Every structure is written in C-alpha cells, then in structure tokens.
Amino acid sequence: MDRFADLLDTLAFTPSRNAKLTLLADYLRRVPDPERGYALAALARDLDIPAVKPAQLRELIGARMDAELFAYSYDYVGDLAETIALAWPERASIPSRNDAPGVAEVVETLQAASRREGPALVEAWLDRLDPPGRYALLKLVTGGFRMGLSARLIKQALAGFGQVEVNEIEELWHGLAPPYLDLFAWLEGTGDKPVNAAAAPFRPVMLSHAIDEADFERLDPADFAAEWKWDGIRVQAVSERGINRLYTRTGDDISASFPDLVDAIAFDGALDGELLVARPGEGGVETGSFSDLQQRLNRKTVTAKQVREHPAFFRAYDILQDGREDLRALPFIARRARLDAFVAGLDPARFDCSPLLDFADWDELARLRADPPFAVIEGVMIKRKAAPYLPGRPKGEWFKWKRDPFLIDAVLMYAQRGHGKRSGYYSDYTFGVWREPGELVPVGKAYFGFTDEELLKIDKYVRDNTIERFGPVRSVRAGPDKGLVFEVAFEGINRSSRHKSGVAMRFPRISRLRWDKPPAEADRLETLERMIDGED
CATH class of the missing domain: 3.30.470.30 (DNA ligase/mRNA capping enzyme)
Structure with missing residues (x-):
C-alpha cells in the first residue's frame, strides 16, 4: 500500500500532464504484478469493490470521533477519504509501513468478502496504516480520484510504458480484466498480444x-x-x-x-x-x-x-x-x-x-x-x-x-470549497442576475476560467463577505452596491423548469473578474431570456 500511497500523493501535487504520464509509467516499471494492475484499475475506475460503501465508512468514523466534529472537518477538507484518513485515531504504537497491507491483498480480500464483512476488514487495515496509507486504502475502496487522471491518460501511460500506440490499448481495453496480467506480459515483451475477445469493442475516435x-x-x-x-x-x-x-x-x-x-x-x-x-x-x-x-x-x-x-x-x-x-x-x-x-x-x-x-x-x-x-x-x-x-x-x-460564446455580467451569490488541491479554497461559484424588483436569481455555477492568483483573491473575498452558512456552502454579500461581478462565458442557454430563474446555461465559465463594475450594472434575467428567444 505504501507505493500506491506515494503515487497518489505525488500525482495530487503534479499539475503537468506529461509529468503525470512519467509518474504512472515509472510506477508500472517498479511495481510487480498483480499490485500494479489493481492500482491501475482503481485509477481508471474499473475496479469494483461492492463489499464497502461510503455510508459504511461514515459509520466507522462515527464510532471513533464526535459526529459534529467530523461534520466540521469534512466541511473544511471537502473529501470523505481524506477526512477519515486524517481524523482516524492513531493506535498507541505508531503504525509501521512494514505492517501495511498490499494493494492486491486488499482488493482480493474485499472482492471475496460480503457487505457485512467488508467494513470490519477496512477498519482493521485503517488501524494498521499511517495517514497516507489510510487515504490510499479508502480511495482504492471507493474510487473518486480527483487528480486530473482521465481514462485516456491512463491508457497513454500504458502505451508509453510498453512503447506501443495508444489506439492498440484502447481497442483491447474492454476485453481485459484486472489485474491485466496478459496485457503487462505483452507490453514487457514476455507474452503475446492479448486477443480482444469482447464482442462489440470500442474503436479509438478521431478528434478535431x-x-x-x-x-x-x-x-x-x-x-x-x-x-x-x-x-x-x-x-x-x-x-x-x-x-x-x-x-x-x-x-x-x-x-x-x-x-x-x-x-x-x-x-x-x-x-x-x-x-x-x-x-x-x-x-x-x-x-x-x-x-x-x-x-x-x-x-x-x-x-x-x-x-x-x-x-x-x-x-x-x-x-x-x-x-x-x-x-x-x-x-x-x-x-x-x-x-x-x-x-x-x-x-x-x-x-x-x-x-x-x-x-x-x-x-x-x-x-x-x-x-x-x-x-x-x-x-x-x-x-x-x-x-x-x-x-x-x-x-x-x-x-x-x-459559435462565439455568449457573455453576461453576473454577481457572485454562493461559494463552496473545491476538491483535491482546491479543498482549502472556495473555488466553486454560483452566480446570479437581476430580476424585478431588485432580486438576484441564480442562473449558473462555474469552477474554472480563473488563474491561481485570482482564486486567492476570490477566496479572500468570500471569507470576508460571508453572511450565512449552509453546510459547506457560504452565502456571500451581494446587493446593488456591494458584490463581486463575474463576466461569464457560456456556449448556449435553454429554458429549464428545474431552476428558479427558468434558464440553464451550457458550459459556463468565468471569463474575467469585474472588480471595476458595480453589481447594480450586472445583467438582468430578461437579457438571458432574449438570448433564448433569439436562438429559437
């Protein structure tokens, strides 16, 4: 588990795509079968462990610490596995990595376990692990990796590891099963190329x-x-x-x-x-x-x-x-x-x-x-x-x-902490436009389009101007004379009965921050409705 924990920790702080590919390929070279195959399947979200569910993990930590304290911790951290890994009480003796279960041991044991047996197994392992190991264990069990790893990037790492074309990996993938022993034998030159026995296979797509x-x-x-x-x-x-x-x-x-x-x-x-x-x-x-x-x-x-x-x-x-x-x-x-x-x-x-x-x-x-x-x-x-x-x-x-994106000026209304490396910052934003008589109504959410430097400024603004808290969400001061205006770009807009405003945006993102613009001058709901009418 220690090698998998080290990989996750390094990937989380590696923004470069090429650097991620290098890290994955190096892991595949250093780690033997079947551990590397199970780890790869977990990262690719192709690992199924039905014996343990997130609700059961909540019950485990609920028996070890105060429920309200855990709720506050989870609110701050923003990730269930990370919160449990950090909050899990240490044993009297410091866990040793020599005592850590291996990835293959965890996967194969849990896949053979029942829903009744699974939580007890995880609880025993958590007691044997240090915080990075606990985090790796919980991510292995639940999935939900938030570190910029797409299924295609993982296949590209495999292709680089074996010096083959990525489309060869993609055409084989749906006929393979963890821990991919035949695949690794072929990529390392010790076995024949696997035959795709799966009917109706995927064919790598052509992009523009x-x-x-x-x-x-x-x-x-x-x-x-x-x-x-x-x-x-x-x-x-x-x-x-x-x-x-x-x-x-x-x-x-x-x-x-x-x-x-x-x-x-x-x-x-x-x-x-x-x-x-x-x-x-x-x-x-x-x-x-x-x-x-x-x-x-x-x-x-x-x-x-x-x-x-x-x-x-x-x-x-x-x-x-x-x-x-x-x-x-x-x-x-x-x-x-x-x-x-x-x-x-x-x-x-x-x-x-x-x-x-x-x-x-x-x-x-x-x-x-x-x-x-x-x-x-x-x-x-x-x-x-x-x-x-x-x-x-x-x-x-x-x-x-x-088509050229649509642009509107909207006012920040709510903010929520992000995930992964953004878990300590308010980086997910709900914004609104004006509706008579002077009411802001939310019209969309966005969590990208700004720089890291701008994120720090928005985060400070959110903390300095919070007026209410709703669990992990903060309501931000927003009125005609006080508020933060975003220029929002989006690809399209439709009517929607599910939203209070009656409209839904397609792919909204922050185009720029309008520190210079008074909130009263942000756009009105009628502007968005005219955009829909202009498209119909």
Missing part, C-alpha cells in the same frame, strides 16, 4: 482541431465537407455477435444508462455520432436541449418515466464498421455515402444522419454558422473529403468552428 483565421487562408473549401456541430455528447454505437454497446469518446461503456437506444441498435457494425434527446415530430425530428440530455446522463439506472420523457437519439456522422468490413481507411466522403445508405435502414425514431451543408466558400459557411436553424447547434464541423478515419487528433483533417 479548433480552426483559426490562418487556417482558412491555406485551406481550399473545395477539399472539405461541413456539417453542424450538435450540442450533445460524442458516442459510438456498436453491435457485434448480438451484443449492443454504447461508448463515450473516451471508451466508457454507458449502455446501461441508455437502454432504449441500445435496444434499438438493429445492425451489425459501428457508428460514430452524437447522443441527443429527440423524438419524431410533424416537421421531422425534434431535438431537445443539452439540459434535456442531462436528465439521462450519469445514471446507472433509468426509470420508465425518464425514458418516456427524454428519449435517447443517435445522430450519426460517420461509419467505422459495416458488418465485418472495416471502413476506417476509406476517404471521409466515401464513408459518408456508406453511412447514408446504412442509416436509411434504421429506426428513424432513434437514428438519423447529420446533414452535410452546401457551401461554395468560407464566407458562405460563416453565414451558415452565424445563423443555425436550431438552438442545439453549437457551430460547424469541417472535414477533409479525402481523410481516412484516424485515431487521435491528426493535423489538417477535421476542424471544429464553434
């Missing part, structure tokens, strides 16, 4: 670059096709040997969250496209907002009502596999012709194609981008007609040209 003015000067519009950029989430629908799966762009299997769409996959192949909420209407498919889609995201189970009110829909824009034929080496324009014919045979209540746009030059495409027909469109995609489907982000093949 943001386009800029210089690109337009060197690109010939005749060489490119364009289509709308839809405001949903990028997914891959795959079916093989009777198995249907739905993956995110990073390869996470989200099939269980969208059973209505997965059940409608009546084909043998792999499609790339956008997950939306939509239903057929009199004028064609009526596409919902991203707020509608959020009602279905990140749910392990869904109710019949959720499926009925927010039906999942797949808008296709590429085909990777048709039956057993791999189409990725074909030019985009040839794949597109195959896609149109393929989707024509699917259920129109669940599948359609993203239409190609007719344009003669970049100016004409700019006019289309500036006036899209639907609010759920956030820009255009520009794709080279001759481009094969290449994993990663190849240069010069696909471009995204998003």
Whole structure:
C-alpha cells in the first residue's frame, strides 16, 4: 500500500500532464504484478469493490470521533477519504509501513468478502496504516480520484510504458480484466498480444482541431465537407455477435444508462455520432436541449418515466464498421455515402444522419454558422473529403468552428470549497442576475476560467463577505452596491423548469473578474431570456 500511497500523493501535487504520464509509467516499471494492475484499475475506475460503501465508512468514523466534529472537518477538507484518513485515531504504537497491507491483498480480500464483512476488514487495515496509507486504502475502496487522471491518460501511460500506440490499448481495453496480467506480459515483451475477445469493442475516435483565421487562408473549401456541430455528447454505437454497446469518446461503456437506444441498435457494425434527446415530430425530428440530455446522463439506472420523457437519439456522422468490413481507411466522403445508405435502414425514431451543408466558400459557411436553424447547434464541423478515419487528433483533417460564446455580467451569490488541491479554497461559484424588483436569481455555477492568483483573491473575498452558512456552502454579500461581478462565458442557454430563474446555461465559465463594475450594472434575467428567444 505504501507505493500506491506515494503515487497518489505525488500525482495530487503534479499539475503537468506529461509529468503525470512519467509518474504512472515509472510506477508500472517498479511495481510487480498483480499490485500494479489493481492500482491501475482503481485509477481508471474499473475496479469494483461492492463489499464497502461510503455510508459504511461514515459509520466507522462515527464510532471513533464526535459526529459534529467530523461534520466540521469534512466541511473544511471537502473529501470523505481524506477526512477519515486524517481524523482516524492513531493506535498507541505508531503504525509501521512494514505492517501495511498490499494493494492486491486488499482488493482480493474485499472482492471475496460480503457487505457485512467488508467494513470490519477496512477498519482493521485503517488501524494498521499511517495517514497516507489510510487515504490510499479508502480511495482504492471507493474510487473518486480527483487528480486530473482521465481514462485516456491512463491508457497513454500504458502505451508509453510498453512503447506501443495508444489506439492498440484502447481497442483491447474492454476485453481485459484486472489485474491485466496478459496485457503487462505483452507490453514487457514476455507474452503475446492479448486477443480482444469482447464482442462489440470500442474503436479509438478521431478528434478535431479548433480552426483559426490562418487556417482558412491555406485551406481550399473545395477539399472539405461541413456539417453542424450538435450540442450533445460524442458516442459510438456498436453491435457485434448480438451484443449492443454504447461508448463515450473516451471508451466508457454507458449502455446501461441508455437502454432504449441500445435496444434499438438493429445492425451489425459501428457508428460514430452524437447522443441527443429527440423524438419524431410533424416537421421531422425534434431535438431537445443539452439540459434535456442531462436528465439521462450519469445514471446507472433509468426509470420508465425518464425514458418516456427524454428519449435517447443517435445522430450519426460517420461509419467505422459495416458488418465485418472495416471502413476506417476509406476517404471521409466515401464513408459518408456508406453511412447514408446504412442509416436509411434504421429506426428513424432513434437514428438519423447529420446533414452535410452546401457551401461554395468560407464566407458562405460563416453565414451558415452565424445563423443555425436550431438552438442545439453549437457551430460547424469541417472535414477533409479525402481523410481516412484516424485515431487521435491528426493535423489538417477535421476542424471544429464553434459559435462565439455568449457573455453576461453576473454577481457572485454562493461559494463552496473545491476538491483535491482546491479543498482549502472556495473555488466553486454560483452566480446570479437581476430580476424585478431588485432580486438576484441564480442562473449558473462555474469552477474554472480563473488563474491561481485570482482564486486567492476570490477566496479572500468570500471569507470576508460571508453572511450565512449552509453546510459547506457560504452565502456571500451581494446587493446593488456591494458584490463581486463575474463576466461569464457560456456556449448556449435553454429554458429549464428545474431552476428558479427558468434558464440553464451550457458550459459556463468565468471569463474575467469585474472588480471595476458595480453589481447594480450586472445583467438582468430578461437579457438571458432574449438570448433564448433569439436562438429559437
């Protein structure tokens, strides 16, 4: 456990992506099987330990310290595992790392344990560990790592460790299981490459670059096709040997969250496209907002009502596999012709194609981008007609040209501590705009877009101007004459019955701090409502 604890501690204070990759690769070289495999699975959120749940951990610490004191501590620290690790009473003798359980011992013991046995095992281990070890144990058990580790970054670390292409790892991943003994044998040159035995595997996606003015000067519009950029989430629908799966762009299997769409996959192949909420209407498919889609995201189970009110829909824009034929080496324009014919045979209540746009030059495409027909469109995609489907982000093949963000001035209303390295700072902000008669109503939340130096200034402002506390949340002084104004950028806005203001923003972030602007001059709710009306 000590090596895993050291890794977590170092990763938490390593902001650089490349440095994280180096740390992970070094850990994989130094640590033997099966410990490294279980640690990797935990970091990738692919480790399932049902014998212990967070509520049981709360009960354990509740028996060791005053409940109110723990509540105050948890409020300050902001992370359950870290709070318990720091607050857990030490034994009379100082724990020795020689007494620490190993990662493999913990995982294999808990996976064989019942829900009744699991907490007692964890309690005994906590007594044997020092604070870093306790933190590593609890994170291993519960997951929830907050240190900038995506599933793709972990796969890139594996690829660097074994000197292979990351797409080779991605195509194998869903056929593997912890502790990945065959995978490590192949990467170290002592075994054959594992055969992906999983049906309907994920295929690494092709990504785009943001386009800029210089690109337009060197690109010939005749060489490119364009289509709308839809405001949903990028997914891959795959079916093989009777198995249907739905993956995110990073390869996470989200099939269980969208059973209505997965059940409608009546084909043998792999499609790339956008997950939306939509239903057929009199004028064609009526596409919902991203707020509608959020009602279905990140749910392990869904109710019949959720499926009925927010039906999942797949808008296709590429085909990777048709039956057993791999189409990725074909030019985009040839794949597109195959896609149109393929989707024509699917259920129109669940599948359609993203239409190609007719344009003669970049100016004409700019006019289309500036006036899209639907609010759920956030820009255009520009794709080279001759481009094969290449994993990663190849240069010069696909471009995204998003609409300019919306900007408003809003007033800080509430603040909450962040997580990880921000756990000691108020870094999550709720902001509002004015509504008659002189009332601030919250319209969004943001936790990025500012520098570390600006974070320190906002944190001090929050502490100096707190007027009420609601658990971990602080209410901040905000009136016409006193308050902190944020310039907020966001990608879109929709009506929402779930919010007091009646509106919901898409991807809000702090664009800049307006220390110079009186709160009374911040925007009004009517301004946001006009933005919606302008998009409809």
